Amino acid sequence: MADHQIIIAGFGGQGLLFSGKVLAYAGLAEDRQLSWLPSYGPEMRGGTANCTVILSDEPIGSPIVDHPNVVMVMNNPSLDKYENMVAPGGKLFIDSALISRKVERDDIDVYYIPATQLAKDMGAPTLANMILLGAIVKETGCVSPEHLEEGLRHAVPARHADLIDLNLQAIEIGKNYTKA
Amino acid sequence: MQEKVLMKGNEALAEAAILAGCRHYFGYPITPQTEVAAYMSKKMPKIGGVFLQAESEIAAINMVYGVAATGKRAMTSSSSPGIALKCEGISYLAGSDLPALIVNVQRGGPGLGGIQPSQSDYFLATRGPGHGDFHVIVLAPASVQEMADMTIKGFELADKYRMPCMLLADGTMGQMMEPVVLPDPVEIDNTPKDWAVTGTECKREHHIVNSLYLSPKKLEDINLERYERYKKIEEEECLWEEFMMEDAEICIVSCGITARVSRNAILEARKQGIKVGMIRPITLWPFPKKPLLAAADKVKSFISVELNMGQMKEDIELAIRCKKPVYGCTRVGGMITTVDDILASIKEAEKGEE
Amino acid sequence: MAVVFEKPKSLTDNVLHYCPGCTHGIVHRLVAEVIDELGIEGRTIGIAPVGCSVMAYDYFTVDMVEAAHGRAPAVATGVKRSDPSKIVFTYQGDGDLASIGMCETVHSAARGENITIIFINNAIYGMTGGQMAPTSLPGQVTQTSPYGRNTETQGFPIRVCELLSELDGPAYLERVTVNNVKNVRNAKKAIKKAFQNQIDGKGFSLVEVLSSCPTNWGMTPQKALEWIDEKMIPYYPLGVYRDKDGENNG
Numbered sequence: 001m002a003d004h005q006i007i008i009a010g011f012g013g014q015g016l017l018f019s020g021k022v023l024a025y026a027g028l029a030e031d032r033q034l035s036w037l038p039s040y041g042p043e044m045r046g047g048t049a050n051c052t053v054i055l056s057d058e059p060i061g062s063p064i065v066d067h068p069n070v071v072m073v074m075n076n077p078s079l080d081k082y083e084n085m086v087a088p089g090g091k092l093f094i095d096s097a098l099i100s101r102k103v104e105r106d107d108i109d110v111y112y113i114p115a116t117q118l119a120k121d122m123g124a125p126t127l128a129n130m131i132l133l134g135a136i137v138k139e140t141g142c143v144s145p146e147h148l149e150e151g152l153r154h155a156v157p158a159r160h161a162d163l164i165d166l167n168l169q170a171i172e173i174g175k176n177y178t179k180a
Numbered sequence: 181m182q183e184k185v186l187m188k189g190n191e192a193l194a195e196a197a198i199l200a201g202c203r204h205y206f207g208y209p210i211t212p213q214t215e216v217a218a219y220m221s222k223k224m225p226k227i228g229g230v231f232l233q234a235e236s237e238i239a240a241i242n243m244v245y246g247v248a249a250t251g252k253r254a255m256t257s258s259s260s261p262g263i264a265l266k267c268e269g270i271s272y273l274a275g276s277d278l279p280a281l282i283v284n285v286q287r288g289g290p291g292l293g294g295i296q297p298s299q300s301d302y303f304l305a306t307r308g309p310g311h312g313d314f315h316v317i318v319l320a321p322a323s324v325q326e327m328a329d330m331t332i333k334g335f336e337l338a339d340k341y342r343m344p345c346m347l348l349a350d351g352t353m354g355q356m357m358e359p360v361v362l363p364d365p366v367e368i369d370n371t372p373k374d375w376a377v378t379g380t381e382c383k384r385e386h387h388i389v390n391s392l393y394l395s396p397k398k399l400e401d402i403n404l405e406r407y408e409r410y411k412k413i414e415e416e417e418c419l420w421e422e423f424m425m426e427d428a429e430i431c432i433v434s435c436g437i438t439a440r441v442s443r444n445a446i447l448e449a450r451k452q453g454i455k456v457g458m459i460r461p462i463t464l465w466p467f468p469k470k471p472l473l474a475a476a477d478k479v480k481s482f483i484s485v486e487l488n489m490g491q492m493k494e495d496i497e498l499a500i501r502c503k504k505p506v507y508g509c510t511r512v513g514g515m516i517t518t519v520d521d522i523l524a525s526i527k528e529a530e531k532g533e534e
Numbered sequence: 535m536a537v538v539f540e541k542p543k544s545l546t547d548n549v550l551h552y553c554p555g556c557t558h559g560i561v562h563r564l565v566a567e568v569i570d571e572l573g574i575e576g577r578t579i580g581i582a583p584v585g586c587s588v589m590a591y592d593y594f595t596v597d598m599v600e601a602a603h604g605r606a607p608a609v610a611t612g613v614k615r616s617d618p619s620k621i622v623f624t625y626q627g628d629g630d631l632a633s634i635g636m637c638e639t640v641h642s643a644a645r646g647e648n649i650t651i652i653f654i655n656n657a658i659y660g661m662t663g664g665q666m667a668p669t670s671l672p673g674q675v676t677q678t679s680p681y682g683r684n685t686e687t688q689g690f691p692i693r694v695c696e697l698l699s700e701l702d703g704p705a706y707l708e709r710v711t712v713n714n715v716k717n718v719r720n721a722k723k724a725i726k727k728a729f730q731n732q733i734d735g736k737g738f739s740l741v742e743v744l745s746s747c748p749t750n751w752g753m754t755p756q757k758a759l760e761w762i763d764e765k766m767i768p769y770y771p772l773g774v775y776r777d778k779d780g781e782n783n784g
Contacts, residue, residue: 021357028186028359036186036357040212041295061443063356066518154186204616230615234608235641242605242638246581246612249599254612272602377597377613379577379620386546388591390600 003058004142005065007082008129009050010074010095015129018155019072020051022133026143026151027055035063048077055142070140072132074098074115091140093132111135111178118173127170134174145175182362189327190215190257190354192362193283193347194223196328197255200335201368202281203229204247204254206240208262211295212351213285216257237262241269241282248278249389251376253335253368257283259351260301261292263309270344271310275391277375277406279338281331282316283347285354286487288514296514297351299436302491305348306465313403315410317345317417318464320435324358330462332363337417341409342375348464350487352437352516410466419462420471424450428457430529431475433496434485435461438517442485445522454530464492469499476500481529485509485517505529542566544575548592555748555755558586558654560712561721562593565625565652568726569596572733578621579613581606583635585627586660604635607642610649621732623650629659632668632692639694646703646737650728653694656745657766664750668692671769676750695742695775705737707775711744711767713759720772736778744770 006023008016017038027034038051052065069090073079079099086092088107097114113135115128137148149168156164187195194216197205205224207217217233224231230247234240240256247254258266263284273280286301288294308314317337319330330347338345372378377387393399424446425431434442439460449456459475461468472482481504484493490508497506509525511517541547544566552558569575575596582590584603591598601609606624614622631639631653642649658676659665665678669691673682683691695707706728710721721743728739744766746758753761 024186024357028184031184034186034359037352038355040351040355060358060440061447062437062441062519063352063358064437064441064516064518066520204612206612232611232615235637238605239608239611239638239641242602242608243612243615245601245605246599246609246614247616248612249609250579250613250616252616254616268602269605276600377579377599378617379579380575380595380597382576386595387597388600389598390591392588392600 004055004070004140005068006053006055006070006072006136006142007050007065007068008053008072009048009078009082012049014049014074015126016049016074017051019129019133020053021155022148022151023053023055023143024151025154026147027053028154029147029150030143032056033058033060035060037063048075050078070136070142072136074128074132076101079103093136095128095132097128109139111139113174113177115174118177119170122169122173124166124170127167130167130170131174131177134171135178137171138175139178182364184359184361186357187324187360188215188355188357189321189324189349190285191219192324192328192360193331193349194219195362196331197281197335198223198227198229199363199365200253200332201366202253202255202335203227204244204252205230206232206234206243206254206256208234208237208240208258210259210262212287212297212354213257213259213283215354216283237265238269241266244280245269245273245276245278248273248280249276249377251373251378253279253281253339255281255283257285259285259287260289260298263301263304267304267310270316271312271314272391273344274308274310274314274316275312276389277342278344278389279335279342280344281334281338281347282344284349286348286350288512294514295351297437297487297516298512298514299350299438299487300491300512301348302464302486302488305346306467306495309346314406315465316343317341317413317466318348319345320348320462320464321353322436322439322460324353324356324360326462327353328360328362332366341413343409348436350436414466417463418466418468418470420468421460421462422471423458423460425457425459425475427455428478429455429480430457430483430526431479431481432456432458432483432485432522433461433472433492434458435464435492438485438487441517441519442522445519445526448519448523449526454526456526467495467499472496472499473501476503479504480532482506483509483522483525483529485522485525487511487516542570544569544595546593546595550593551589552586553749555746555758556586557712557743557745560718561652561654561743561745562590564712564718564722564725565623566594567722568729571726572729574621574729574733577619578623581610581613581622581624583624583626583630585630587625587627587654588661590625604630604633605638606630606635607638607647607649607651611642611645611647614647614649618648621650621729623652623729625652626654627660628653628655628657628667628669632694640698640701643698643738643740644701644703646705648732648735648737650732651740652725652728653740653742654745655694655742655770656747657691658747658750660747660750671765691769693770695740698740699775703738704740704776705778706731706739707742708777709742709744709770709772709775711762711772713744713746713762742770744772
């Protein structure tokens with residue numbers, strides 16, 4: 001049973017909720033069962049923010065995940081919070097341009113990706129989230145690349161449609177980068 | 181049948197209200213339901229509807245009262261502290277026998293409390309939110325799909341029984357996105373109501389929408405008539421869902437987000453050989469007493485899983501006439517019961533510990 | 535035989551419950567005459583308040599809604615927004631409009647809501663037996679200001695027309711009284727204009743009527759009418775405080 005319980009966490013403003021939405025829309029395109037649950041409230045403005053996305057072939061019970069099997073973190077507090085919650089055998093994706101420390105656990109797969117640096121290098125410093133998302137999709141197969149693109153097209157508001165190609169480039173960079 | 185779309189619970193309920201024929205929305209910003217107002221402010225002007233950001237929660241519910249008095253569908257939405265302010269107006273709606281939909285996307289309390297999900301307005305909603313003897317129909321959705329479906333159901337029941345109906349959701353239901361198939365637009369009966377204020381056109385006696393009765397006997401009669409209606413609602417309108425109850429020895433009772441978490445806990449417990457099932461009340465008033473009482477003859481015990489200090493537990497005990505022990509599994513303040521919390525309660529109940 | 539005086543069509547046959555000498559009856563009649571004269575009885579919806587005029591719904595033949603205390607302008611907003619072709623008026627006292635309902639009053643005015651408000655200012659809470667109102671005068675003895683309204687501890691009266699005239703929203707604000715024949719005639723003109731404005735889509739119109747409450751003021755009806763001249767008008771000057779038509783400004 002393909003069941004991906006994904007948490008995406010970092011600072012407000014890093015596009016975390018958006019990344020989750022892209023996955024959710026990709027899941028919708030695949031006609032999977034899914035839920036997307038954001039953190040909300042004042043902490044979203046500059047504080048920590050996260051969202052939980054579940055993609056499953058079975059009806060989804062709780063939209064809240066205690067032991068995610070995929071986690072993406074973009075700041076130190078999020079790594080501290082989620083490192084121990086990752087289910088054994090799960091995958092943890094870290095923006096190593098923002099988080100210098102290493103993970104202590106050895107029962108999970110960890111991917112260190114300097115996403116924020118890679119994003120700056122491609123001239124789109126706000127797309128680190130999409131680079132990480134590209135890596136996640138490649139390494140977990142939670143959605144197909146085609147559906148990820150479809151998800152992206154749904155999630156991007158019409159007024160930003162001109163940015164879709166740049167987002168796709170970022171996803172591509174993430175896909176090509178990963179090394180465990 | 182419309183296509184499957186991805187929506188936040190707050191947006192799904194707003195769209196469903198529009199599909200239900202509601203063209204009058206009055207609100208005031210408060211987390212975590214503000215998306216409802218934002219959605220309505222965008223949509224209503226495009227379809228000839230009315231969106232008005234009121235000066236207060238109190239004004240908003242009284243604007244709803246005004247529209248309801250004219251016989252049209254109207255709604256307001258808020259979160260716990262704002263609902264407390266609306267209670268005056270809800271009582272007047274009930275006392276004047278007016279239909280309306282009030283959405284409460286609950287957050288933690290009391291006082292200003294917090295902004296994270298909660299179910300701590302259970303008593304407030306189910307005991308008649310306001311002064312006087314009355315009830316409102318209370319619907320507790322547990323998915324984004326139900327946020328939409330129950331909104332439509334809420335309008336229908338409100339109209340059918342001429343009384344306010346409350347959609348009692350929690351912050352999680354409001355904020356989460358799930359795929360939802362929106363219903364087709366509802367055909368509403370536009371024949372003028374024989375009680376609504378629409379202008380006499382000098383052709384009929386004037387209609388009075390009112391809750392003041394200075395004659396005690398008259399007021400008593402009106403209350404009694406209303407409770408006859410309530411009795412019928414209790415008999416005919418209870419909604420609930422059973423999950424793995426066929427062979428259950430422990431029955432979880434839970435609604436909204438905690439019912440979702442409970443479902444995971446039940447599957448986990450069954451892996452460990454414990455036969456757990458769930459009765460999920462969908463109407464909190466009327467409370468589904470019959471299935472609970474029937475279950476009391478089969479199961480060893482009940483567990484009330486809720487985001488308050490055990491408010492629904494009291495209704496369960498009353499429903500099963502205290503035939504079996506009812507354990508509580510509760511988190512408050514915006515904390516949400518985890519699968520582990522519920523499993524611990526299941527094990528406690530399994531052992532029969534007090 | 536020619537009929538020279540009759541009850542307006544828009545008043546029911548119910549006997550008014552108001553005290554002897556109270557001017558509510560006069561204002562009810564003026565409102566009903568205006569509704570008759572404008573030919574709007576069939577499409578008018580009135581909102582009754584909480585206070586002495588709580589049972590206004592029994593006195594007008596138009597469709598009526600009873601509002602919670604102070605909420606009449608919000609209820610009127612709902613009714614009007616439901617069907618803007620209807621003529622919607624509220625009839626409110628000073629406690630209802632200027633105390634508990636001040637928020638609804640100010641905001642419906644600020645929105646320029648196309649409704650008509652008839653505001654009875656008699657400087658006292660009549661229904662509950664004569665307590666201090668937001669419009670009770672400095673030094674005025676009431677049940678809850680038994681030593682006279684002390685402005686140091688009980689604050690100052692609120693001049694509603696002046697206060698609302700600071701807003702851009704209202705179309706028409708006028709203060710009148712009904713303590714003699716000439717003033718009654720002026721009051722009717724003002725009330726008629728406040729309804730005509732709504733028919734013409736001009737927006738929020740409020741007429742404040744200085745009224746007498748002989749029972750709770752502890753005066754004879756005649757003395758109470760004089761008290762309006764002597765005490766109330768000096769504090770609450772009569773006149774037009776807003777008229778977007780630019781007429782009658784004074």
